Amino acid sequence: MKIQANKIEHYYGIEHVLRNVDVTIEAGSFTAIIGESGSGKTTLLSILSTLLNPTSGAVMFDGKTIGALGNIDVFRRHTIGFVFQFHYLISYLTLRENIALSALDDTAVELLMESLGIGRLAARYSDEVSGGERQRAAIARALVNRPAVVFADEPTGNLDTKNALGVYELFKRFSQEGTGFVVASHDKKIAEYADTIIEMEDGKIVKIFKR
Amino acid sequence: MITPLKALRKNRFKTALIFISMSVSITAIFLISAISGGVVSMYSAMLKTDGDIIVTQKGIADTFFSDINRSMAEEISKMEGVREAGALILGAAPVEPLPIVGIYGVSENRFKSYTLTQGFTPKNGEVILGSKIYETLKHPKTIILSKQKFVVSGVFKSRIGFEDGGVVMNVHDAGVLFHKSASIFLVSLNDLAKSDSVVEKINTLNPDIEAKTTDSFIDSYNQFKIIKTSSDVIGAMAFLMGILGIVSMMSMVVNDRKTEFGIMRSIGLSSAVIIRKLLAETLIIALFSFAIALGVSLGVLELIEHADKFQGYINGEITFSLALKVFVVSIIMAMLGTLLPAIYAARIDPMTLIQRGGS
Numbered sequence: 001m002k003i004q005a006n007k008i009e010h011y012y013g014i015e016h017v018l019r020n021v022d023v024t025i026e027a028g029s030f031t032a033i034i035g036e037s038g039s040g041k042t043t044l045l046s047i048l049s050t051l052l053n054p055t056s057g058a059v060m061f062d063g064k065t066i067g068a069l070g071n072i073d074v075f076r077r078h079t080i081g082f083v084f085q086f087h088y089l090i091s092y093l094t095l096r097e098n099i100a101l102s103a104l105d106d107t108a109v110e111l112l113m114e115s116l117g118i119g120r121l122a123a124r125y126s127d128e129v130s131g132g133e134r135q136r137a138a139i140a141r142a143l144v145n146r147p148a149v150v151f152a153d154e155p156t157g158n159l160d161t162k163n164a165l166g167v168y169e170l171f172k173r174f175s176q177e178g179t180g181f182v183v184a185s186h187d188k189k190i191a192e193y194a195d196t197i198i199e200m201e202d203g204k205i206v207k208i209f210k211r
Numbered sequence: 212m213i214t215p216l217k218a219l220r221k222n223r224f225k226t227a228l229i230f231i232s233m234s235v236s237i238t239a240i241f242l243i244s245a246i247s248g249g250v251v252s253m254y255s256a257m258l259k260t261d262g263d264i265i266v267t268q269k270g271i272a273d274t275f276f277s278d279i280n281r282s283m284a285e286e287i288s289k290m291e292g293v294r295e296a297g298a299l300i301l302g303a304a305p306v307e308p309l310p311i312v313g314i315y316g317v318s319e320n321r322f323k324s325y326t327l328t329q330g331f332t333p334k335n336g337e338v339i340l341g342s343k344i345y346e347t348l349k350h351p352k353t354i355i356l357s358k359q360k361f362v363v364s365g366v367f368k369s370r371i372g373f374e375d376g377g378v379v380m381n382v383h384d385a386g387v388l389f390h391k392s393a394s395i396f397l398v399s400l401n402d403l404a405k406s407d408s409v410v411e412k413i414n415t416l417n418p419d420i421e422a423k424t425t426d427s428f429i430d431s432y433n434q435f436k437i438i439k440t441s442s443d444v445i446g447a448m449a450f451l452m453g454i455l456g457i458v459s460m461m462s463m464v465v466n467d468r469k470t471e472f473g474i475m476r477s478i479g480l481s482s483a484v485i486i487r488k489l490l491a492e493t494l495i496i497a498l499f500s501f502a503i504a505l506g507v508s509l510g511v512l513e514l515i516e517h518a519d520k521f522q523g524y525i526n527g528e529i530t531f532s533l534a535l536k537v538f539v540v541s542i543i544m545a546m547l548g549t550l551l552p553a554i555y556a557a558r559i560d561p562m563t564l565i566q567r568g569g570s
Binding site: 046049051052053071073074075076077078080081082084088090091092093101102141142145 | 217218220221470471474475476477478479480481482560561562563565
């Protein structure tokens, strides 16, 4: 799915966090958005993923505006996955229940959990597993409906190097299977996995590299 | 399917607060309705005993103030279709050590309405006591009413709390005590279908009296209207307090769970799913609260009924229709109290919910 953002402006109160941002994410690409903390990566990612309405400007998905997509919840469920810096698993649900929360096909849950190496943890709660396992469960939740594109905001921010690399490898694996990824991170290592790198500074895109 | 019980267990403290708030409100609605309904039904039952038609002083707001000439009772009793007419004086006076007791002066033919458990029907200078007051006064041989001594000739048992906690004497003695001839006449008929024509005849007897069928009297009696209105107002206040309590608690719950709801929205669960989830949680609490409130209310009413302090005057009853009404009110209260904060949360962007919710 091709995503185009046109003239995106966003304010938090009086704070101007995105300034006239134009960007295109090609279908199936692995895009990294890098930049210092406060550069606007998370806000851009939230807007591109429909989780936040921009103050002005428009986001198009395969040429359609958000308004033309129909039910936004249905669109998100079928088309978009999101991985947060914190795992944000619901603490009173088991890992399996968290992943199955929005699953369109329940049988995909077990397969995905096995594939991500957390099958044996299905009945555990998030506070009963390690940080890396939690993030794997969060990734499984984002991937369970085989979305066209997964957005990830600092997905390795709370992980050690070994687990962080494991997450990038997972992204790469699913990217090769056709899922698009847009990952915001200040970790330069992400650049090694991405085919497009967008660099942000003070709410603006300052550079775009393509491999 | 998200299990609401799991979410409730996770938020134990707030669940407990909502549960307590809802239980108190429902109990208040139950008790107010049951007690006010009990007052009305006890008085109605008393009037309905052997009374198809009630005759009072015309235009009087309260039967306690009514004064009619009891000689008319004899005239009425001779009317076609009338089986019996009896005079009744309704009054209240202190009976040491009780500050106020219902006193009923009745004509001879009405003594049969009282089931004596001991002794005899009273003659002049004698009274019979309801079993409740007899126990409260610790089996007295005599009582003092308005500085006059009356011998207790018997004890009767009545399911009507007002009577069971009251004193019954003959209408002549009561007339002397309260300086009136009669408060009301209770007229029983041979054929209820003729009640309208008998009412019409009685009303032509004397311009100062007013006859009504008992049902019509009960429907139009001002004191009942006041009691019912007061009960409805207080019940509505309890309902509103309940809603406010739930809204404030649910606002706190929603505020605490913004991240959770933001995550749910971000993975494609609709606002309707989140609202349904919150409603399911509150409905579970409402069901438990209703059950507890019903149990507590039944217990409190039982205690009140047997408390000497109230002499059986407060005698609430929770009927099936009242329980059903309160059940519906409880569900509405839970739904309204939850919808406002739930709809508010559902309107916010998922990312804003997550950011406001913190980690």
